[in-house]
Amino acid sequence: xASRNYDGPFRKTPxxxxxxxxVRAYQLTFSGFVGGHCRHLxxxxxxxxxxxxxxxxPKGGWLAAKRxxxxxxxxxxxxxxxxxxxxxxxxxxx
Numbered sequence: 001x002a003s004r005n006y007d008g009p010f011r012k013t014p015x016x017x018x019x020x021x022x023v024r025a026y027q028l029t030f031s032g033f034v035g036g037h038c039r040h041l042x043x044x045x046x047x048x049x050x051x052x053x054x055x056x057x058p059k060g061g062w063l064a065a066k067r068x069x070x071x072x073x074x075x076x077x078x079x080x081x082x083x084x085x086x087x088x089x090x091x092x093x094x
Contacts (some may be wrong), residue, residue: 004042004046005024005027005046005049005050006046006049006050006053006054006082008053008054010053010054013056015056015057015058016052016053016056016057016060018057019048019052019057019060019061020049020052020053023045023048023049023052023064024049026045027045027049031045038071039071039075039076039077039078040067040070040071040076040077040078040079040080041078041079041080042080042081042082044064044067044068044071047063047064047067047080047082048060048061048064048067048068050082051063051064051067051082052064054082054084054085055082055085063082063083067080
């Protein structure tokens, strides 16, 4: 079965790898017991994986926490993609 997690390019820093390992461990163990009724696309764990991969552990973790907070019974539903990084550092080609 192919993974539905983010597979695009990202910097493999220790914080990101630790955060991604935590999310993946959750997906492989507890997700089957508590998941299966997500109202968003992508699911919260897929969102967390992508947010951490794109934005790093501190900001990606914060985005994931905000997303989980929106998942309550009176929260939102529907398509909720991870925002693109706002500022990318450009290196000079000189």
